[in-house]
Amino acid sequence: MKLPREFYTRSDVLKVARDLLCRKLVVPTRSGKRVAGIIVETEAYRGPEDRASHAWNGRRTNRTETMYGLGGTAYVYFVYGMYNQFNVVTNVENIPHAILIRALEPIEGLDIMRRRRKGRSEYELTSGPGRLCIAMGIDRGLDKADLLGDRVWIEEGLSVSPRKIARGPRIGIDYAENWKDKPWRFWVKDNPFVSRK
DNA sequence: CAAGTGATTAGC
């Protein structure tokens, strides 16, 4: 079952980021096979007040426009000249909240992932936001894709026990001044596919 | 630990 629209349009992005743990991210291939992974690490970004968010201070440009869309939309952008990053837009239209998916545990289509990440160990397949996009075949063609559509979606998976959730500061946002230490990164405790220990 | 890579952004 795909997660319903109401899952994404909730107003508390931190809550949605936690709830996304242990859900299943699915991308079908052109030949109709499924590549999928269990979400084990997320980060919440709460524009416009969050200095770390691309939509900080109401910044609304060609790239960030996607974040102003309806909850349940994919926000995929390109960084460091090499990598795509997959995010989930939350909240209602015109409130630019989003959640970065930082790590997955591979669960379906392992053969396809291994081919796309040739020479990498099992743990390196999807343990990082750039890595998982390569393994899943996610690129900017999926920016603005509806997560209730058929190009990329998230299924219920399992709901996670609160005891299994850890939280801490977000990664790679040293520029974010007083927002950089907020514990808005969530992960599944002891899961070996989390991007950093 | 630092290079690499090019889209995006701010600032002129």
Add this chain to the structure above:
DNA sequence: CTAATCACTTGC
């Protein structure tokens, strides 16, 4: 228009 930056990964 130009220059700096970047929600990262890899190989040294």
